[in-house]
Amino acid sequence: NAGVTQTPKFQVLKTGQSMTLQCAQDMNHEYMSWYRQDPGMGLRLIHYSVGAGITDQGEVPNGYNVSRSTTEDFPLRLLSAAPSQTSVYFCASSLLGGSEQFFGPGTRLTVL
Amino acid sequence: GIQVEQSPPDLILQEGANSTLRCNFSDSVNNLQWFHQNPWGQLINLFYIPSGTKQNGRLSATTVATERYSLLYISSSQTTDSGVYFCAVLILTGGGNKLTFGTGTQLKVEL
Numbered sequence: 059n060a061g062v063t064q065t066p067k068f069q070v071l072k073t074g075q076s077m078t079l080q081c082a083q084d085m086n087h088e089y090m091s092w093y094r095q096d097p098g099m100g101l102r103l104i105h106y107s108v109g110a111g112i113t114d115q116g117e118v119p120n121g122y123n124v125s126r127s128t129t130e131d132f133p134l135r136l137l138s139a140a141p142s143q144t145s146v147y148f149c150a151s152s153l154l155g156g157s158e159q160f161f162g163p164g165t166r167l168t169v170l
Numbered sequence: 171g172i173q174v175e176q177s178p179p180d181l182i183l184q185e186g187a188n189s190t191l192r193c194n195f196s197d198s199v200n201n202l203q204w205f206h207q208n209p210w211g212q213l214i215n216l217f218y219i220p221s222g223t224k225q226n227g228r229l230s231a232t233t234v235a236t237e238r239y240s241l242l243y244i245s246s247s248q249t250t251d252s253g254v255y256f257c258a259v260l261i262l263t264g265g266g267n268k269l270t271f272g273t274g275t276q277l278k279v280e281l
Contacts, residue, residue: 089267100174100256100271116268146211150269156201156262158218159269164211 060084062162064149070168071139079134079165081149088154090132094118094145095164101148107132108154139169172197176257176272183247183279191242191275193257201260202233203269204242208253216242216255247279 065080083090091106093116103116107126121143123135132151136143146166152159173196183189193202204216217224217231219240224231228247233240244251254276258269 091267093269098273100258100273101269102271103268106268148213152267154267156220156260156267158201158203158215159267160215161205161213164213166211 062149062151062160064162064165066165067163068166070170072170073140075139076135076137077139079147079167081132081134081162082130083151084130085151085160086129087151088129090126090149090151091116092122092124092132092134093148093150095148096145104134141169143167144169172199172259172261172270174257174259174270174272176275178275179273180276181278183277185248185279185281187247188243188245189247189277191244191255193240193242193272195238195259197238197261199235199259200262202240203258204231204240205256205258206253207256207274249279249281252277252279
């Protein structure tokens with residue numbers, strides 16, 4: 059049972075480039091989400107999904123897209139990276155109904 | 171939206187000392203979790219504790235939901251306890267399981 063996995067661990071982009079951060083879980087969790095963490099701050103919700111085919115925006119969605127075609131995977135896409143998107147990105151999953159959430163190891167992204 | 175405040179913001183302890191971290195929240199919640207972010211950046215689940223008291227080794231947590239606060243106790247601290255401790259709360263909405271995080275308590279345990 060690998061839990062929540064994320065790739066890559068580190069990434070450097072130039073302004074305007076696009077990329078996809080991968081997230082997968084093997085716990086059959088319906089709920090998956092993406093957070094970003096900036097220095098000195100807690101985590102802020104970007105997008106979330108309550109099941110395959112269903113996604114919605116969180117607190118800071120601008121500049122990011124998501125889709126969910128399977129229960130296991132929830133990729134986060136940056137269409138045109140900006141320096142303001144330099145951050146550490148965490149994926150999380152849980153059962154629905156307010157259950158305990160589990161986080162992946164994070165992806166550290168730098169946009170130059 | 172709900173406000174989550176943690177105190178103290180920073181804490182330095184000698185190894186072996188005890189400490190109490192506090193989390194106050196501004197509204198009724200359905201869930202509360204404590205996390206430890208280690209120096210490598212990983213978020214480790216400590217407690218899932220919407221109410222009551224739980225213990226796990228040297229750590230314990232108490233949530234008093236009616237008074238809107240939670241406490242994390244660390245006893246006999248070790249250098250491996252260093253890192254940032256986050257409290258996060260959840261209010262169930264039609265939109266899923268959004269966690270709102272506090273800004274954390276930075277703990278350093280010295281020899």
